[in-house]
Amino acid sequence: MIISLLGLWLTSAVATAPQYTPAMDQSEWRISGDQFQCRMEQDLGAMGTLAFSKEPARAIEMQLTMHAAHLELQDVQGHVVTAGWQPEQVAPAVQFSPTFINAKVARFIEQVPVVMQQLQQGYWLQLMLDLPGQEITLTVPNIKSTSALAQFQSCIDALLPLSWAQAREFQLFYPLNERQPSADDTAYLKTLALYIQQDKAVKKVLIDGYTDDMGSSIANRVMSEERADEVASRLIEFGVSKNKLEIRAHGNRYPAAAGNKTQSHNRRVLVRLIRTQS
Template identity: 40%
Template sequence: MVFLTLWFTAAAGALPAPVLVQPAERADWQLHGSAFYCRMQQEVRGFGQVSFLVEPGYSLRLELELIQPHQALTEASVMARPADWQQRIVATSSYPYSAELYHDRQVSFIAAALPLLQQIQSGHWLEFELGAPGQVQPLLLTSVRGAEAVAQFRRCIAQMAPLSWQQARDSDIPFEAGQRTLTRPQLAQLAQLVRYLQFDPSVHKILIDGHSDDVGTSLANRLVSKERADEVAAQLIELGVKAAMLEVRAHGNRYPLLHHQGASGATNSRVTVRLIRAGTEQEVTTR
């Protein structure tokens, strides 16, 4: 941890910080992934970790995670620069990108992530600058076999689940007044949910709850909410979900999300889909 210690000491005394350069023998990108995340990373000894990370439903981001928190850190930037071996060919540096998020010892770049990943694929290196009062710490992250690493990273992303558990667990499908069949965007939403189920075998039950607004009689509202819930259930079965996993319930206008919807122009007409995992306690309540 000698380099990180030097930075902290230099920042306190306003001394120039040496450029930390990732040695070529450690410049290989390591790939880690599953159905729910893909990470392409390098460990920088004594400093921290640099990684490109994607999770279902979230944008690609470039993260710099320090070994220790640095409370005085006020700004961070990153840019691509030609590798040493590219100096004899046409190669350009990118403009610097500023970090969007700071949290404890983690710095996140979002807008920079995709263009810099493409630069890594072209063989470029990354040049970071971390700013603290009276001090800037440069980090030059070299890269070896960048094109191969990015190709593997993209393959990991292509095989990833379309949603996280938090996103898939509860889905709301709003219905317009008088609507009983699903629209194309709603069909696409259900198709994405079914694709998620292919990655999560722990889901053993799906609750489908139909709701309506308060226009008409209680019986009519109950019937229309059932038609909508049945329509969602039928589509899930058509997409390959086992009928035994589904529990369909119709509530009419008994559980509104909004009151006085007629005055506001809003509606309580909806179908909610809730996934339940095996081995976890779930409240089987209406929404």
């Protein structure tokens, strides 16, 4: 029987769809995280978990994960409801649908900031689960959440300025005969330097300079080295240890593109971060 299997509290026996709410004494938001990810989640018993997560430079996300083997999601529709002890209060008309869904996971992105605001106001969440052959209304309590929400926000505030996917590789491109990074590239290098200083797993920063083939081999080698040196100088200025930097000048070797119309793609410096193996 579904009720005994899930170990959930039956809140309404006469509704069109069965309605379930996790046991109140076990309902709490748990916070975990580090400088790479923050997570706030609630255990929904054998039904699954509901979690909010945030990574650097990515939107906050809500994810419903189903644990019961026989329950497979076809669709999920959610909305904000009043707390169980405040039925007379009118809940805001906030609804949300998954951005991605499969049999076991539904991910929400677009309305999540609004949902978080409603949790801060003390509202609960209700999810309408469309399953093969049945529908279930799952109510997610939001009890004693003030401290948890504050901890979650503190974790978000301490996230790195970039994700690893963004920081691991960056290319700067140059006008003809230019050696200095542009203002935009310099601003990005400052952000990248902050990431390098905070991500203790970064053991080396490779800085490779390149040129087009419009000059002599010697002149191109010198130009590529000067460009790489300027990038290294910016990173050092912004706080990166010189010992982490490895500068290499390639001149016009290893072109990224061929042909006179694409020479600007070859005038570049490639910055790559190398992490220790975990």
